[in-house]
Amino acid sequence: MAAKIPLSRVYHSELIDRRILDVVKGGNYILGPECKAFEEELARWFGMPHCVLSSSWTAAVQLLHLAQIQFGQLKAGDEILVPSLTAFPSIEPMIHCGVRPVFCDIDDTYTIDPQDARKRITPRTKGILPVHLYGRPANIDAFQALAKEHGLFIIEDCAQSHGARWKGKRAGSYGEHAALSFYPSKNLTVYGDGGAILTHDPEIAKRVGMLRNHGRKDKYLHEKVGFNLRFNEINAAVGREQLKVLDDLNAGRRRAAEWYRRELEGVKGMTLPPTDKAGETETVYHMFVIRLESHDRRESLARHLKEQGIESGVHYPVPNHQQPAIEEVYGKQPSLPKTEDYVKRILSLPMFPAITEDEVKTVANAIKQLMLKA
Numbered sequence: 524m525a526a527k528i529p530l531s532r533v534y535h536s537e538l539i540d541r542r543i544l545d546v547v548k549g550g551n552y553i554l555g556p557e558c559k560a561f562e563e564e565l566a567r568w569f570g571m572p573h574c575v576l577s578s579s580w581t582a583a584v585q586l587l588h589l590a591q592i593q594f595g596q597l598k599a600g601d602e603i604l605v606p607s608l609t610a611f612p613s614i615e616p617m618i619h620c621g622v623r624p625v626f627c628d629i630d631d632t633y634t635i636d637p638q639d640a641r642k643r644i645t646p647r648t649k650g651i652l653p654v655h656l657y658g659r660p661a662n663i664d665a666f667q668a669l670a671k672e673h674g675l676f677i678i679e680d681c682a683q684s685h686g687a688r689w690k691g692k693r694a695g696s697y698g699e700h701a702a703l704s705f706y707p708s709k710n711l712t713v714y715g716d717g718g719a720i721l722t723h724d725p726e727i728a729k730r731v732g733m734l735r736n737h738g739r740k741d742k743y744l745h746e747k748v749g750f751n752l753r754f755n756e757i758n759a760a761v762g763r764e765q766l767k768v769l770d771d772l773n774a775g776r777r778r779a780a781e782w783y784r785r786e787l788e789g790v791k792g793m794t795l796p797p798t799d800k801a802g803e804t805e806t807v808y809h810m811f812v813i814r815l816e817s818h819d820r821r822e823s824l825a826r827h828l829k830e831q832g833i834e835s836g837v838h839y840p841v842p843n844h845q846q847p848a849i850e851e852v853y854g855k856q857p858s859l860p861k862t863e864d865y866v867k868r869i870l871s872l873p874m875f876p877a878i879t880e881d882e883v884k885t886v887a888n889a890i891k892q893l894m895l896k897a
């Protein structure tokens with residue numbers, strides 16, 4: 524049975540329906556004018572000079588790392604600092620390139636802890652991949668300082684943070700490169716898989732664009748051995764329409780976060796997400812994540828919500844440094860105490876732009892019902 528209140532719900536409009544139909548009738552389906560316009564509009568929106576679409580975040584970053592390798596900016600055996608608490612795909616592309624993810628702990632914002640990252644730098648460290656998890660920007664100033672000090676590149680993982688700001692500028696415009704996901708639960712969706720890189724480097728943009736399309740220079744002239752990791756016109760048309768309203772959609776998420784705070788402030792036994800620091804962060808609440816006092820409490824709350832038709836989630840129950848696939852490749856990883864503690868106690872509540880005040884109250888009341896009983 525579908526949940527009465529789902530964890531997320533994609534944005535939809537009649538205008539998007541019409542745009543899809545127009546593309547279908549137009550007969551141009553892959554890497555056409557809609558894709559080109561979407562790339563230009565995304566680049567402008569994020570304040571970056573170049574954007575290249577690909578079939579997912581994972582695909583786009585795979586192509587980015589390959590381009591970095593081809594230009595001598597990265598090689599097998601190098602290391603990239605990355606938080607363990609992120610979606611597993613954040614680290615897959617580097618591993619396929621022989622580049623080792625060096626897992627870092629988080630701080631109380633659930634984003635990579637700059638002090639912990641600093642401790643893990645070695646002569647092989649080439650880059651940092653901060654993840655703006657749950658829609659909150661990581662500490663960009665600290666990472667820029669670290670990158671400058673040690674000559675590292677930054678790739679911002681903006682899969683969950685389209686539109687979040689750090690000191691007034693959009694996250695995704697600070698690193699050498701950034702990557703976006705349009706997976707259906709994300710703040711910007713395209714009704715299917717999709718992703719993109721944003722970059723300051725015109726040569727990287729050109730190479731990623733070439734590699735995603737069989738390394739073509741011309742229709743039957745292949746300058747590189749590439750892939751088919753292209754983007755589709757229908758998805759681009761959907762993305763363009765969503766981008767036009769993305770600030771409003773994010774405002775809906777921020778409004779919902781305020782309702783949750785109002786309803787849940789002061790409830791004993793749980794910690795609300797960190798608030799924004801004035802003049803520093805502007806979070807776009809891809810998720811609204813609370814932290815319970817114990818694992819058992821988290822589990823019983825998730826069960827209680829489910830019984831009431833309310834979906835919740837855990838992002839993520841197994842941190843990447845403890846994934847079997849990582850142990851298989853690199854052996855057992857050093858422990859990351861905060862990450863290991865928090866993953867047992869976090870719970871993501873329903874969050875999407877159109878969630879109503881009544882729905883938030885229903886979720887909050889269900890939580891209070893259980894929490895106040897103890």
Ligand SMILES: Cc1ncc(COP(=O)(O)O)c(C=O)c1O
Pocket residue numbers: 579580581582609610612613654680682683703704705706716717718
């Ligand atoms: C933080 C983060 N990075 C990377 C990805 C991978 O995105 P995609 O599914 O588009 O490859 C996701 C989505 O699952 C994500 O949440």
